[in-house]
Amino acid sequence: MEPRFRRPSGAGSRGGGRDKLIARSAFVGQMPAVMVVFEFKFSEEMILEMYRKYHGTRKLARFETPVRWIASVMLVVLAGLLWFLESYLVAVVMVIVLVLFLSARRIDRWLLKRRLRKSPHLNDELRICLSEEGFSTRGSKSSGELQWAVFTEARLLEDGILLFEGPQVFRFLPFHTITRGRAGEAEELVRTYVKESKVFAHR
Numbered sequence: 472m473e474p475r476f477r478r479p480s481g482a483g484s485r486g487g488g489r490d491k492l493i494a495r496s497a498f499v500g501q502m503p504a505v506m507v508v509f510e511f512k513f514s515e516e517m518i519l520e521m522y523r524k525y526h527g528t529r530k531l532a533r534f535e536t537p538v539r540w541i542a543s544v545m546l547v548v549l550a551g552l553l554w555f556l557e558s559y560l561v562a563v564v565m566v567i568v569l570v571l572f573l574s575a576r577r578i579d580r581w582l583l584k585r586r587l588r589k590s591p592h593l594n595d596e597l598r599i600c601l602s603e604e605g606f607s608t609r610g611s612k613s614s615g616e617l618q619w620a621v622f623t624e625a626r627l628l629e630d631g632i633l634l635f636e637g638p639q640v641f642r643f644l645p646f647h648t649i650t651r652g653r654a655g656e657a658e659e660l661v662r663t664y665v666k667e668s669k670v671f672a673h674r
Contacts, residue, residue, distance in 0.1 A: 505660060507652030509599040509644050513610070515587055519580060521643035524633055528626050528671050543569060599644060601652075601660050606634070619664035627658055627670045634661070 511517060550565035571578075587593055595610040606617040617636075624635040631645040646654040662668050 504603065505652070505656050506600055506602040507657040507660065508650050509597075509601075509648045510650045511597060511645065511648040513592055513595045513597050515584060515593065517643075518587060519583070520645075521633075521641075522580075522583065524628060524631065524643050525641060528628070528633065539573070543573060546572065601644075601657055603660070603664075605664075622665045624667040625661045625665040625669070627661065627668060632657060632661055634665070 546565055546569040550562045550569065553559075553562035553565060592610065592612060595612050598609045600607045605619050606622070608615055621636055622634050623637060626633040626635075630647070631643055633641055633643050635641045644657070646657070649657070
């Protein structure tokens with residue numbers, strides 16, 4: 472008669488617990504080690520702030536104000552000279568050009584606001600996640616995911632990050648809207664995965 476070996480009580484439960492632990496470890500391994508979450512309203516003020524940040528980081532931004540003042544003085548002098556020479560019509564045209572020149576930024580903002588009012592995404596609540604896997608966004612009207620290779624450039628500011636998908640396609644992620652993670656982690660992700668990353672000391 473062959474001896475029978477009894478299975479120790481609880482062996483099945485220990486094996487099941489080990490399987491659960493392995494499954495849990497595999498699940499944890501799939502989670503991003505670093506994730507930074509931004510949550511904000513895609514409002515008109517937010518979009519205008521994004522464009523202000525963009526204009527402030529352009530290569531010629533620091534020369535824009537001096538050039539504008541010099542050009543304005545030249546136009547005033549030219550208009551005065553034409554008026555003195557009794558070229559009244561041309562002088563008036565110069566004055567109109569001066570007004571349009573000084574109001575160019577306001578006109579741009581006005582046109583931008585008009586376009587925004589037609590956007591279906593205006594005032595949508597957005598949740599944007601940055602991780603090693605890439606960039607994901609979720610809102611009440613749309614959602615999507617992008618790999619880091621899509622982004623061509625990043626500009627790191629003191630109060631946020633400008634991410635570019637091309638020369639004119641960009642988005643701004645303000646640090647004060649972070650609800651998970653830290654600003655330093657977001658900067659580290661961008662520096663690691665976006666090849667063209669620039670730090671701007673003067674914002």
